[in-house]
Amino acid sequence: NEHDSENIAGMLVRCGYTKADCKETADFILFNTCCVREHAELRTFGNVGFVKELKQKNPRLILGVCGCMMQQKQVAKKLFDRFPFVDMVFGTHELKNFPLLLEQVFNNRRILRVDDSAGEVIEGLPAEREPGFSTFVNIMYGCDNFCTYCIVPYVRGRERSRSPENIIAEVRQVVNDGYIEVTLLGQNVNSYNYDGVHFPELLKRVNDEVRGLKRLRFMTSHPKDLSDELIDAMASLDKVCKHIHLPVQSGSDRMLEKMNRKYTVAGYLERIEKIREIVPEAAITTDIIAGFCSETEEDHRATLELMQKVRFDSAFMFQYSQRPGTKAARHFPDDVPPEVKTRRLNEIIELQSAISLERNRECVGQTYEVLIEGTSKRDSGSLFGRTSSNKVCVFPALGHRPGEYVKINVESCTSATLLGNIVE
Ligand code: SAH
Ligand code: SF4
Numbered sequence: 001n002e003h004d005s006e007n008i009a010g011m012l013v014r015c016g017y018t019k020a021d022c023k024e025t026a027d028f029i030l031f032n033t034c035c036v037r038e039h040a041e042l043r044t045f046g047n048v049g050f051v052k053e054l055k056q057k058n059p060r061l062i063l064g065v066c067g068c069m070m071q072q073k074q075v076a077k078k079l080f081d082r083f084p085f086v087d088m089v090f091g092t093h094e095l096k097n098f099p100l101l102l103e104q105v106f107n108n109r110r111i112l113r114v115d116d117s118a119g120e121v122i123e124g125l126p127a128e129r130e131p132g133f134s135t136f137v138n139i140m141y142g143c144d145n146f147c148t149y150c151i152v153p154y155v156r157g158r159e160r161s162r163s164p165e166n167i168i169a170e171v172r173q174v175v176n177d178g179y180i181e182v183t184l185l186g187q188n189v190n191s192y193n194y195d196g197v198h199f200p201e202l203l204k205r206v207n208d209e210v211r212g213l214k215r216l217r218f219m220t221s222h223p224k225d226l227s228d229e230l231i232d233a234m235a236s237l238d239k240v241c242k243h244i245h246l247p248v249q250s251g252s253d254r255m256l257e258k259m260n261r262k263y264t265v266a267g268y269l270e271r272i273e274k275i276r277e278i279v280p281e282a283a284i285t286t287d288i289i290a291g292f293c294s295e296t297e298e299d300h301r302a303t304l305e306l307m308q309k310v311r312f313d314s315a316f317m318f319q320y321s322q323r324p325g326t327k328a329a330r331h332f333p334d335d336v337p338p339e340v341k342t343r344r345l346n347e348i349i350e351l352q353s354a355i356s357l358e359r360n361r362e363c364v365g366q367t368y369e370v371l372i373e374g375t376s377k378r379d380s381g382s383l384f385g386r387t388s389s390n391k392v393c394v395f396p397a398l399g400h401r402p403g404e405y406v407k408i409n410v411e412s413c414t415s416a417t418l419l420g421n422i423v424e
Pocket of ligand 2: 147
């Protein structure tokens with residue numbers, strides 16, 4: 001979704017717009033929404049309602065709402081009907097038509113456009129990227145996995161891979177523009193397939209063919225498709241960072257089956273062992289859902305046990321929330337009481353932060369190469385950056401600048417950050 005925003009900003013710049021300092025001085029405001037987790041709908045309706053008065057002050061102001069929440073037809077329609085001052089509402093598959101939609105708005109038409117079909121991959125959209133040294137490049141769109149809790153396949157459509165040539169051209173372009181770290185993005189990068197070119201081969205080509213690129217990351221790997229070739233690629237390719245995000249979701253086989261994840265706890269642990277054998281220094285991070293349909297205390301404890309076995313470096317942790325139209329919403333009652341979900345999530349978060357702290361303590365005394373990304377928010381005399389394993393590191397600037405690589409000796413840590421000093 002964030003990269004969609006960058007594409008829309010790119011198209012707006014081509015239409016002659018420049019970035020406003022704040023919403024009060026803007027002539028165009030577009031809300032890009034997400035529906036993957038949480039009940040963000042209320043908040044979106046609130047935020048949109050809130051800008052009505054800006055429209056009254058500035059009649060030239062154009063208001064729009066887009067993103068995957070608007071790809072749900074009934075939600076888009078409800079918003080369009082409720083807020084007559086909103087000029088354009090469109091779904092995720094409409095991005096390519098954005099300039100045309102905008103033209104129609106200029107011709108005094110209100111637009112509601114939600115197309116069911118994702119169609120082919122669209123190439124060549126401009127992008128106004130967030131300034132910095134690290135950016136994202138999509139290698140595929142959509143998802144075919146249909147995990148029973150997940151709305152992504154419904155709002156992003158079927159899996160489509162971009163050609164290696166187009167991906168490499170875009171990586172070259174962003175490197176030309178000054179970025180030195182690129183994260184290749186897909187819902188399941190391990191199922192990337194373009195005319196028989198699979199992900200490890202793509203990774204090798206980007207690694208070898210883009211001069212000036214310093215670091216290469218990728219996200220997300222689905223455990224069911226994590227191949228030995230990918231693990232070998234991570235070990236052998238010089239620019240590929242030693243970090244793998246491998247969402248496990250649950251530590252209970254019964255839950256994994258019900259989620260349609262297509263692996264077992266034993267299978268997952270076998271993949272973890274393989275990663276640790278081939279790339280021992282790799283950080284492993286994950287996603288966990290607490291309180292999925294019919295989850296018992298025993299299932300929950302199995303998740304805590306798995307976390308203790310794997311000792312993830314960090315994790316994104318969520319409470320299950322029912323998403324309309326998914327198999328879980330249609331067939332499984334959302335029967336774990338909210339207070340139980342919250343309690344289980346808190347237990348998961350607490351355990352993970354203890355493990356993250358232990359993991360970070362293991363880094364104290366070690367030296368890591370860090371790409372400086374910016375000035376520390378808390379202390380203007382300090383900089384922050386990331387290690388290859390994606391850990392955030394904060395250290396005194398000593399005349400160094402964002403965009404440089406430095407070696408940092410880690411001297412202390414919290415569960416979220418490594419603290420140290422530049423050694424060279
Ligand atoms: N394609 C990635 C994940 C994309 S969504 C994968 O399969 O790993 C990112 C994360 O959001 C998921 O890993 C899951 O943990 C969480 N998530 C998705 N749907 C959810 C829901 N209905 N409730 C709670 N968390 C959810
Ligand atoms: Fe959703 Fe599963 Fe696809 Fe990830 S793999 S996007 S969780 S359906």
